[in-house]
Amino acid sequence: MQSDFILKARSYFLSFDEKEMSKFLSSLDEKTRQIILSIENVFHSNGDLKDAAQDLGLIDELSDLKELQVEYYIGLSDLEKTGEKSNAFRRIYESKSKLFHQIQDMFSNSENFNRVLYRAMQLEVLRKDFNEKYNRIKLEFENRRDYRDVAAYRMRHPKPWSLTVILIILAFLLIATLIVYLTFFS
C-alpha cells in the first residue's frame, strides 16, 4: 500500500504536463510542496535519492520513490519519442544520469520491445491454457484424495447402524448354521 505522500508525488510527476504540475503543486500544503520540489531536484540533477529520502524522513518510502523515478524517466523518454520537448527531459539528459541513459538505451528501439511484448503475450496464452489443464488435474487428484480420506475415515469410524447390521447378519448366519447342524447331524 502506497503512502499518501507517494500517491501525491505520483500524481505530480506522472502528469508530465508542466501547467498541470504547477497547478497541482499550488494545491498542496507548504511542507509537501517543499518535499516534492526537493525530490524533483534530485530526479533532475542525478542526485542521491537515498540521501534525499533520509534527509526528508522518507526512508520507508525509498523503494516507492525509486520506482517512481524509473517510471518518470520512462514517461519522459516516451514523450520525447512522440516529439514533445520538455525542460525536464533536457535537464535530466544533461545531468548525465546513468539510470536515465540506461532506460533510454533499453527502450530506444520500440519495435524491439513490442516484438518481445508480443511473444510474452503469446506465452501468456500458452500459460493460461496450461494453468487450466493443471488446475483441472489438480482438482481431479484432490477429489480422489478426499474420496480416499472419507473411505479411510469410515473404516476407522464405522457408523453404529452398520455395526448393528453386521451383528444381525452374523446372528442370522449363526442361527442358520445351528439349524443345518441340528437338522442333518443330530
Added chain:
Amino acid sequence: MRLLRYSDKELIEIIRTDQDKGLRCIYKYYKEYCVETAKKIFGDDDFLEDAFQEAVFILYQRVLNSEFTLSSSIGTFLVSICKNKILDKRRREKRQVRLSESLSENPEKKDSDNEPKSNQLTPWVENENLHDELASFHDYIFTDEYILNSIINEMSETNPNCYQIFSGTLNQNISTLELVHELGYQSSNSLKTIKSRCLRILKTKFFQRRPYAI
C-alpha cells in the same frame, strides 16, 4: 484412471503426444515429492505449490518447444527448478527490503553490484549434466520474454485493466474500435491513453526486474 509408471524418456514422449496424460503423470509422480523436498529446505510457504506449477510449466515449454533431452531425472530437474524459483522469489523480496535499508551513495551502481549474478543461482546443482540444464533454465527465466510474461501474468491480479488491454491488443482479429467497445472505454483516444500508461507501468517493472538493470 490408473497411471502406469513410465520411464523419464517415455514421459517426455507422452508430454509431446498427449499433454493431458503427461501432466497427470507428472502431477502424480512428482508433486508431493517436489513440494515436500522444498518444504524441508525452505519451511512451509504458500508459494511451494505455485513453484511446482511454474516448474512444470517451464518443463513443458522446454519439452514442447525444442529438441529437449534430459540427462538427469525429471524429478531432480523439477526439484531443482522449484528450489531455484523459490530462491528467486525470496531474493526479490529481500531486494525490496534491502532497497529501503541499504542503498549506497551511488544507488545506480550499488544496485547492479548487489544483483545476484546469474551463475550464483546454482546451489542445488547435484551433477554436471544438471548444471547445464539448470544453466539453460536459468537463461530462460531471465529472457526478456519470460520476465515480461511473468509481469503481465501478475498484472492479471494486480492490474486487470492493463492485462485486458494487453490481451486484447494481441488478438489481431479484433479492431481498435471493437476493443474500445469490448473493454468499455469511451473512445479510442481514452484507450490509447490508458494503454500508454499501462505500457509505462510494464516497462518500469520490466526495467527493475531485469538482471543488472538498475
